[in-house]
Amino acid sequence: MSFINDQEIILTESELRSIIGYPSEIVQQKSISHLDEHCRDYIAKSPFLFISTSNASGKCDVSPRGDAAGFVHVVDDHYLVIPERRGNKRMDSLCNILSNPEVGLIFLIPGLGETLRVNGRAFITKDSELLKSMAVNQIIPTVGIVVAVEECFLHCAKAFKRSGLWELETRIEKEKLPSASKILSAHIKLEGITSEVIAANLEEGYAKRLY
Known part of the structure; x- marks a missing residue:
């Protein structure tokens, strides 16, 4: 990890306690x-x-x-x-x-x-x-x-x-939320497994296979 200064890494509980306390x-x-x-x-x-x-x-x-x-x-x-x-x-x-x-x-x-x-x-x-x-x-x-x-x-x-997890004013508008189907499609990388296919599969699973 080139961005980390090795001299600043905490290695023992005693050092950690000296910083954070008890x-x-x-x-x-x-x-x-x-x-x-x-x-x-x-x-x-x-x-x-x-x-x-x-x-x-x-x-x-x-x-x-x-x-x-x-x-x-x-x-x-x-x-x-x-x-x-x-x-x-x-x-x-x-x-x-x-x-x-x-x-x-x-x-x-x-x-x-x-x-x-x-x-x-x-x-x-x-x-x-x-x-x-x-x-x-x-x-x-x-x-x-x-x-x-x-x-x-x-x-x-x-x-x-x-x-502010439970506060209504902190909630992101629905259209701006991350898309689960797009994320999964990008991670799976299988031919034919588009975000639309995944979205349909997710909706079917939520509707028919919760239990």
């Missing part, structure tokens, strides 16, 4: 090891989460999951289940979990700046009895991600306030 006692004490009633309430009202995973060699991935609020099933204080809906079958998160069970989750509630972070160890289940309660339109998920919760804490709203 968390307050309140921050240090906010983490709990189970899903209490407040975490359960947050998850019940959340329609969206991000799941971070990595494989055995440390290659990382972050993937979104979303459905109607409360789509994540809380089994008890220590376990939750994320239904795996229909996707493109890359299965990045699932394959990573098979080689490295450590996962991180961030739950969001639209309009709320504070997010709920949950860390733990995951495994994949095909237990139809467990997954039956998460059916939509009578379609039972084929598999689900079970997370054994190890850490939970609330993350402050500073990122949302700085970004």
Whole structure:
């Protein structure tokens, strides 16, 4: 990286702490090891989460999951289940979990700046009895991600306030938004796979293959 001065790269936590400092006692004490009633309430009202995973060699991935609020099933204080809906079958998160069970989750509630972070160890289940309660339109998920919760804490709203994510005035006009079909066409580079073809495929998938 020719644009980076090697002498300015931080290599140790002690150097980093000397610049950033240490968390307050309140921050240090906010983490709990189970899903209490407040975490359960947050998850019940959340329609969206991000799941971070990595494989055995440390290659990382972050993937979104979303459905109607409360789509994540809380089994008890220590376990939750994320239904795996229909996707493109890359299965990045699932394959990573098979080689490295450590996962991180961030739950969001639209309009709320504070997010709920949950860390733990995951495994994949095909237990139809467990997954039956998460059916939509009578379609039972084929598999689900079970997370054994190890850490939970609330993350402050500073990122949302700085970004104005939930503010209407920060939204880009629809016609100026990036075009998913044009981006995919440019990246795929296959003969006949035009942005128009991709746009049609996307619309069909959204209409017929959500579940």
